[in-house]
Amino acid sequence: MNETLEKLSTCILEGDSEAAPGLVQQALDDGVVPKTILDEGMVVGMNEVGDRFRRGDMFVPEVLMSADAMQSGLEILRPELVSSGVKLIGKVVLGTVQGDLHDIGKNLVGMMCEGAGFEVIDLGFNQKPEAFIDAVKEHQPDLVGMSALLTTTMRAMGHTIKSLEEAGLREQVKVMVGGAPVDQAFADRIGADGYGSNAVAGSDLAKRLVGAG
Amino acid sequence: MQVKKTNFTVNATPRFSVLTEDEIEQIYFSALSVLYETGVRVYDQEGVDVAHAGGAIVEDTTEDSSLVKIPPWMVDKALSTLPRKVVVIGPDRKHRMELFKDQVYFGAGSDTPFTIDPKSGERRRATYEDVKNFARLAQALPNIDFHMSLGIVQDRAVGTYDRWQYLAMLEGTTKPINITAVDLDGLNDQLEMAYIRLGGKEEWRKGPIFSLYIEPVSPLSHSEEVIQKLLFSADNEIPFVYTPCPLAGATSPTTLAGTAVQALTESLFGIVLAQIRKPGAPMIIGGLMSNMDMQTTVYCYGSPEMALLSAAYTEITKWLGVPMYETAGCSDSKMFDAQAAMEATINIATAALVGGNMIHDVGYLEQGLTSSPELMVAANEIIDMVKRILRGIPTTDADLALPVMDSVGPGGHFLEHDHTYKRFKHEIWQPQLIDRQNFESWEMSGSKTFKDRVHERVLEILEAEHEPLMEDKMFAEIKRICELADERHKDEELDLDMFGPG
Numbered sequence: 001m002n003e004t005l006e007k008l009s010t011c012i013l014e015g016d017s018e019a020a021p022g023l024v025q026q027a028l029d030d031g032v033v034p035k036t037i038l039d040e041g042m043v044v045g046m047n048e049v050g051d052r053f054r055r056g057d058m059f060v061p062e063v064l065m066s067a068d069a070m071q072s073g074l075e076i077l078r079p080e081l082v083s084s085g086v087k088l089i090g091k092v093v094l095g096t097v098q099g100d101l102h103d104i105g106k107n108l109v110g111m112m113c114e115g116a117g118f119e120v121i122d123l124g125f126n127q128k129p130e131a132f133i134d135a136v137k138e139h140q141p142d143l144v145g146m147s148a149l150l151t152t153t154m155r156a157m158g159h160t161i162k163s164l165e166e167a168g169l170r171e172q173v174k175v176m177v178g179g180a181p182v183d184q185a186f187a188d189r190i191g192a193d194g195y196g197s198n199a200v201a202g203s204d205l206a207k208r209l210v211g212a213g
Numbered sequence: 214m215q216v217k218k219t220n221f222t223v224n225a226t227p228r229f230s231v232l233t234e235d236e237i238e239q240i241y242f243s244a245l246s247v248l249y250e251t252g253v254r255v256y257d258q259e260g261v262d263v264a265h266a267g268g269a270i271v272e273d274t275t276e277d278s279s280l281v282k283i284p285p286w287m288v289d290k291a292l293s294t295l296p297r298k299v300v301v302i303g304p305d306r307k308h309r310m311e312l313f314k315d316q317v318y319f320g321a322g323s324d325t326p327f328t329i330d331p332k333s334g335e336r337r338r339a340t341y342e343d344v345k346n347f348a349r350l351a352q353a354l355p356n357i358d359f360h361m362s363l364g365i366v367q368d369r370a371v372g373t374y375d376r377w378q379y380l381a382m383l384e385g386t387t388k389p390i391n392i393t394a395v396d397l398d399g400l401n402d403q404l405e406m407a408y409i410r411l412g413g414k415e416e417w418r419k420g421p422i423f424s425l426y427i428e429p430v431s432p433l434s435h436s437e438e439v440i441q442k443l444l445f446s447a448d449n450e451i452p453f454v455y456t457p458c459p460l461a462g463a464t465s466p467t468t469l470a471g472t473a474v475q476a477l478t479e480s481l482f483g484i485v486l487a488q489i490r491k492p493g494a495p496m497i498i499g500g501l502m503s504n505m506d507m508q509t510t511v512y513c514y515g516s517p518e519m520a521l522l523s524a525a526y527t528e529i530t531k532w533l534g535v536p537m538y539e540t541a542g543c544s545d546s547k548m549f550d551a552q553a554a555m556e557a558t559i560n561i562a563t564a565a566l567v568g569g570n571m572i573h574d575v576g577y578l579e580q581g582l583t584s585s586p587e588l589m590v591a592a593n594e595i596i597d598m599v600k601r602i603l604r605g606i607p608t609t610d611a612d613l614a615l616p617v618m619d620s621v622g623p624g625g626h627f628l629e630h631d632h633t634y635k636r637f638k639h640e641i642w643q644p645q646l647i648d649r650q651n652f653e654s655w656e657m658s659g660s661k662t663f664k665d666r667v668h669e670r671v672l673e674i675l676e677a678e679h680e681p682l683m684e685d686k687m688f689a690e691i692k693r694i695c696e697l698a699d700e701r702h703k704d705e706e707l708d709l710d711m712f713g714p715g
């Protein structure tokens with residue numbers, strides 16, 4: 001393996017966001033193909049992060065540092081990937097639904113998706129269906145992720161999916177939902193495409209929904 | 214009597230302490246710095262206006278919120294009118310909580326989406342009947358002093374669940390209740406319900422039958438919903454809990470001292486606002502503060518950090534002179550098992566020893582997502598055991614028992630002694646569910662585990678005959694408020710059955 005790619009993967013594993021862009025640039029300067037930089041450098045590092053996390057050898061703050069490093073490298077790499085015709089893994093519009101102020105779970109899902117290479121547009125908390133509609137129109141995401149921690153605001157997930165349908169946008173996105181009182185049965189009832197019970201399950205689900213997992 | 218000693222101190226109860234006064238002051242003055250220099254974000258215009266009129270600095274106003282900074286003198290002023298004692302009395306006018314320094318009361322937690330079925334042991338969505346059953350457990354268990362809804366009613370309209378829960382609890386208990394409210398309308402309705410239960414507003418003024426649970430949003434934010442509830446409570450003489458839920462490492466600093474500073478800042482803002490609005494408004498602060506588990510990302514309800522932090526915060530509230538909303542009797546386990554009993558024991562003992570006032574969340578499993586009748590019944594026994602420890606070891610002459618020893622002398626025994634006969638019942642704690650038989654007797658009585666015995670006790674309480682606590686007419690009148698609320702809010706419901714079968 002190219003030495004720079006090896007360094008890059010270690011740098012992701014160690015969560016060094018300062019070094020990541022430079023290493024990506026160096027690999028590009030060395031003439032490594034953008035897709036190879038992603039697959040054999042960054043993703044290798046991130047997969048190791050995932051494995052260690054699952055084994056209990058790495059913890060959330062460390063994983064998030066790695067996800068940060070991944071994103072900072074991708075900022076350099078993304079335009080190169082695009083111009084060389086590589087399809088990016090995807091874009092997620094994410095938000096906590098109307099009436100709901102719980103946002104830390106949603107933030108974690110966003111950060112884990114970033115770690116998986118997604119571009120994440122975080123709308124914040126207490127977001128009306130219209131905010132999701134506008135964001136879908138503006139950003140053309142592959143996925144819409146909604147978070148609700150209350151039985152009362154779980155209704156807003158249903159309302160938002162309905163609004164997406166009424167706006168004629170439902171077909172162009174996959175919808176994933178999550179949050180402590182939500183379960184698979186409810187996700188099915190409101191016609192969501194998937195349910196994730198935690199942040200890692202969420203990013204795995206996102207990958208699956210865009211056909212990359 | 215001739216006195217022959219001096220400087221003699223007595224511990225009528227054991228002592229337990231986490232922070233010294235100097236450390237408390239360090240945390241308090243740090244919170245004042247955060248309140249003044251970092252400020253808090255307030256998402257409610259009326260709240261911003263009240264704070265501003267009271268002397269606060271308001272800046273960085275956006276479409277939906279402002280940054281509000283509170284100078285230290287405003288806190289001093291607020292503390293000078295903040296009641297040091299808060300009283301909540303049940304509708305029977307017997308069960309009461311007198312909340313102030315070192316008074317210890319235990320009660321349930323609220324609003325869990327799931328519950329463990331008392332018969333089958335299955336985890337499922339909670340219903341009206343469950344909430345009523347938990348209230349009946351609370352009524353029957355002597356160490357439960359107040360109650361909260363151990364389950365979200367999910368077989369009624371979703372957006373008005375708070376009224377139905379309150380009704381279910383009124384059906385099951387006459388102990389003081391700490392309610393939750395979906396919104397201001399829900400609070401208003403429950404206040405009306407309480408007036409009916411009590412026979413009018415004047416009765417309420419003589420002793421409110423519920424307090425309200427309000428939570429500011431960590432870090433350092435106060436939503437519109439929260440501020441509106443606070444102002445309404447101050448206006449209507451509703452005692453309220455103003456308790457942030459910071460999550461160390463996620464929504465507050467990972468260090469426990471940092472989390473305490475932030476939580477205190479959040480509560481102090483509530484104190485200031487309420488005291489400007491209505492000097493003397495009764496408040497309880499606290500209380501739910503813990504760490505994020507960095508493997509699973511859950512909010513820990515059974516960690517040593519939760520118990521320790523809550524204890525430290527209790528000491529801060531004692532120093533401030535405001536009643537404390539503590540947290541204990543809860544666990545991260547998924548069922549009532551050894552882990553649940555272990556975690557609940559640790560946090561109950563810590564909360565009681567430090568002197569938390571309104572100690573809530575008894576019966577919580579799975580980080581507050583599931584309620585357990587078994588944990589509640591077991592906690593009653595754990596609390597009983599801890600209360601024995603609270604009684605300490607008096608060392609009066611009668612306790613030291615020198616003449617008794619003298620009369621028995623070396624050899625001999627104390628079993629037949631009058632001293633034993635008169636004092637053993639008070640001195641030695643007698644368990645009800647804990648088993649102390651020898652192996653043979655235990656085997657003969659069915660080889661039951663602690664869990665088996667707890668389970669039987671749950672069913673025994675729930676299956677016992679019971680008289681209704683309210684007359685039919687009163688019940689119907691209160692229920693009418695719930696039905697009218699459903700009618701008013703029906704457009705918000707989804708046109709599908711969210712939780713029903715299939």
Ligand code: B12
Nearest residue numbers: 100101102103105145147150151178179196198199202324
């Ligand atoms: C912290 C907390 C708060 C804080 C939130 C602060 C913040 N900045 O987020 C505050 C104090 C504001 C709060 C307020 C309230 N809360 Co609250 N809160 C909690 C608590 C204790 C922990 C939540 C948490 O942060 N967990 C840690 C995070 C990381 O986990 P998570 O959010 O579940 O997210 C994970 C997964 O669910 C999943 N996930 C989440 N979203 C998504 C989205 C997608 C797409 C995917 C795939 C996955 C996914 O991945 C995440 C990471 O692993 C829970 C109890 C609990 N165990 O959930 C109650 C809880 C959710 N709250 C509850 C209640 C009742 C309330 C209040 C209504 C209280 C009141 N009466 O005023 C208010 C409502 C405010 C509002 N309008 O939103 C109830 C829910 C009841 C219900 N109706 O269902 C709970 C269950 C506690 C309880 N039993 O009372 N709360």
